[in-house]
Amino acid sequence: MPLGFPSPVKQASIDDLDRRSRRRRQTIDEILDVAHELMAEQGVAALSLSAVARRMGMQPPSLYQYFPSKMAIYDAMFGRGAQAVLDVRRAAIARKAKADPLTRMRAGATAMCRWAIANPVYSQLLFWRTVPGFEPSTEAFAPAVETVAELRTLLQAAVDAGQLDPDAASDDGVALSTSLIAGLLSQQLANQPDVTFDRGRFTRLLPTVLDLFVEHYRPGRNS
Amino acid sequence: MPLGFPSPVKQASIDDLDRRSRRRRQTIDEILDVAHELMAEQGVAALSLSAVARRMGMQPPSLYQYFPSKMAIYDAMFGRGAQAVLDVRRAAIARKAKADPLTRMRAGATAMCRWAIANPVYSQLLFWRTVPGFEPSTEAFAPAVETVAELRTLLQAAVDAGQLDPDAASDDGVALSTSLIAGLLSQQLANQPDVTFDRGRFTRLLPTVLDLFVEHYRPGRNS
């Protein structure tokens, strides 16, 4: 390229790259938002790329600039949902930072449960995995692993504070607590999908179920 | 038709009707069996009539002699599954006919749970209802209603026998007991779908969970 001539090709500045990648992220987010909408309307497993493109005013092939396949969209949704659960739970626990471990555990469980009922599409993806051919990638699954790890940590804190028996922080304790909550969610979403958390016949039982857990692992109780 | 001439059209005898309707029933059963196979292989929501026909050595249009639509097949499967749950539970309880109500309740729950894990396709249909566009008909749903009714009756018997607090037979008691079991099933099927009931990290907790329930409704316990 001869010196003294400004390049006819526009130089890509840092700002341009920022703008471009921000634009790209926006499009990706919009795709996921629209996919979520459609899943809510037609069923999670009924997602179609054509429908997504139609609603976005795009042509279907354009979607392949952002996701290499339909399953990649499901995977991104899974990751998004798992991250949201992690965030929601952390936020609820942070709000009770000064409270005892059991209070924080209850707050985390309640917030997560409330979010799950308000977001049935994500719940179905995360907790049931009923989309034919879809399995989440390790990356998308990571926040879910972290959520369970943090649950275990909190249970251990309750044990250390003398609020729970040491068994509560075992594999069984973790499995039991997740199962108790999954049961309420499962029944609520299957039988009263359009009822709010507060009014649900099943989710209403959350405090009771948490009591059951705490009582079961009451320290000194030879279970 | 002139007398003295045997009809050239073969008279349809009672036996013929029997044979014909039996044959028809067999075909219907085979369709449902094959549909079940395919759902197990490809995913419940991925059922395709063409695939059913292919595997049966039929042409797709022939299926419409037996089911008016794909959803009708889902509905029949739902009904079949709900009836199976009812039967399995009743059989387990009948085997403990002479035992106390709580023992029978535990037996029923265990048998049902075991069956559900061994039949994940039906479980997904019955307990999650994640097939886009499908809702079970009242007829198909009837055995499920009956199962819950019988659960309530059994809880009431336990109350009457002084084994449980009267609250156990309330709406909340029923919802709680179904949720506890649904939780184990849900977690087991989503996280360890190919592990047996006996070895499952979650289903293994069934006795514990039943204890939780019984303890919660222990008579005289002011809960």
Added chain:
DNA sequence: GTCTATACTACGATAGAC
């Protein structure tokens, strides 16, 4: 009651122009 033929629609994904 099974078939052939077909209508109709839709889908996921790729190639290549602009």
Added chain:
DNA sequence: GTCTATCGTAGTATAGAC
């Protein structure tokens, strides 16, 4: 990065012959 065009496949369902 978006488009048009298209491939290849699949699907549900119906009409009508046999």
